[in-house]
Amino acid sequence: MALRTARQRSQLPSCYYEGYLEKRSFKDKASRKLWTSLCGNTLFFFNDMRDTDYIEKVDLSGFISVTDDGSQDCNLDAARFILQIKDINFKFTASSAETRELWKGYIQSVAELSVPSSLNLLPGQIHRLKEAVEKEKERKIDVSQPAVLNNCAYISVQADMPPCYHRVSRLEAELLLVKEAKRGNLLLRPGSNGTSFAVSTRQDLEGSVFRHYRVTRKHEGGFAIDVDNPVPCPTLHDVVNYLVEKTDGVLIPLIIEEAYDKNITFIKTDNDNGETSVQCASSNLILPSLPTKPEEDKDKETEDAPAVPVAQAETKKTKKAVMPPTPVPRKLTFSTSPPSSTTTTTTTTEAVSISELKLKLQQKARGFPRCPSGATALRKRQEGKPPAEARE
Template identity: 60%
Template sequence: MARRNGRMKNQLPDLYYEGYMEKRSFKDKTSRKLWTCLCGKTLFFFNDKRDEDYVEKLDLCGLVSVTDDSSPDPNLDAARFNVQMTKGNIKFTASNAESRELWKGYIHSVAKMEVPLTLNLLPGQVHILRETVQKEKERLTNPEPNQSPPAAVKLEMPACYYEVPYLEAELLLEREASKGNLLLRPGKQKGSFAITTRQDLEGPMFRHYRVLPKPEGGFYIAVDKPVHFDSLHDVVAYMVEKTDGSLIPLNIEAHYDKNISFIASDNENGERTQRALLPPEHPIRVTGKVRNDEPEPVENPPATDKKEEKASVTDGCSSGETRPVPEPRKLPPCPAPRTFAPTQPAAKPAFPTNAPEKPTTVSNPEMEKQILPAALSELKLRLGQKSKLRV
């Protein structure tokens, strides 16, 4: 069974030990297996380990003794022990013998503020119990803000507890007379409380009772014959039971309206009436407003001819007059850019080539008239010489 320090459930005191145990008191006919948590000086019982709301609790302020159960039992593995309280005896059954010894040690340590020496525990377990006693002493002597010893324990206050002073308690019971006539409130002394009651006998009658803490733990009603209790819940239960239900704890539940209503006034006759706001059939969608001077966007605009008429635009003044759009002014054509011949000679190749240069020829018609007849006559002469040689 794992031990988890500092685990909190529903604002309960610090957790010291937890695990499954079977519980049976003089009121229970059968044993019940419950998840048990030792938080401060109180045992809280849950139906399941994962539950957040406890079903029972046992305040250990009235502890008398913790002893083994010596009654004969055919189940030899049963690890039973008895917790003797001032109001009766409660029987527990742990999962095994080691768990039983730890439960006995934790219960005795936090209730009596001392580690028992008669238990069969290991040195390390005894050291943990001593640390638990020291933590419990610090928790009681060093209360949290807005708390004072010995009420520093994070007690779950009764449902009829209200943070109101003396006079406001009477006004609250007077205003909420149909919901109860008893409430618990803070007292004038540090760590004390008070009970305020209201009953009708030829008119409203208010009574106030002081509830003071005890040094060893618990509370008592400060009357001629003080009545002692283990917790504030027992104080409230005692007031209800001993008065045969004449006193009912005040329980104010929050009220929420189910319809939206408002006060409307009529301008003609000035009457004011309450009206109900009916829910809309469809969900309301908030959209932006379109300005009148801005045209709505068109998904597919119609095609226009190249030769359009002169367009007109609206000035933005209230008259809505239009003015023609001037045609664009035509500019003279730009002159063609001038070209300049390169002044630098063409670059020569870096390496000479073996290819012969082409002769440059100059074409002159007069020279051609003189050269061509001489060339023809010379050609005819050579042809005649060749023909004679062949003969």
């Protein structure tokens, strides 16, 4: 079993035929229904037709034969056939007898590069087998000569091709020119031998008139339109331009531009009624917010930060001193109103107590006789009477 890991499905060789087949080898115990694609000379098997990775492949390079399964225990209603390869045999079961004949025809035609005459198929089906044989011949030539094409600067890159280049066969080119008649009537395509190119044209003259011109590569470089008098052209672009100019613009290159959707739509199912409808996605894009960095990352960034000069670092580290708040001076308020009686009495009492204390200290120090209390003397002064010491 080969897991497909290197190539995408679009990178596989050209697919000639595909469909579901029940596959069983003589080593397998049970058959499996797989989506089978004949791409080039290889059968690729997928679990489902939508899968992009193949689970198995069978190379037809060792092809020996493909025949109907005539075993006695075979179900007569089953369309079975046996593919015999050099090393192993495979049993397949198709969905119908007609499908079995098509599988047998494509496998044998691609493996032997010729259409067998013993198949029971319609003329149109035989014609498709012939086209598959021609494609396989061209593919094998391209695969067998990659080095020669590169060494001689052979044009093989799609980007170097004129826009009217289409990788189609002669018959496909004619059908394409008829289908896309409104877009152009000239196209460039690969040649039948795989080493040259061809120009196919279509014009109307009581019906479609097709012309095919071979374009060969010259040994000294460049290309040439292979007619009675070969026309040399430096590049394939010049080949196309020459044919357009010489026909006064009657021949128009067929350029098919792929259409792309302008709106993003999706199919949505209503959970209430189960109806499905096509919805258009909103064009208002909201950019996702960046996640916050954890503390470890911040510390790491700080460590990894470039060194700062000492003077600059000290400047950054220096901070202004925090000064205490300036005290607001208290305002003195002088009242013009007369003091109340309570204030006056309190002030007088304090003054008398101080005077008595002074007198007591003086008398004690000098041995003077005790004088009347300060309160009595003060009262007598207020009444206009001299103290007792003054009267004596």
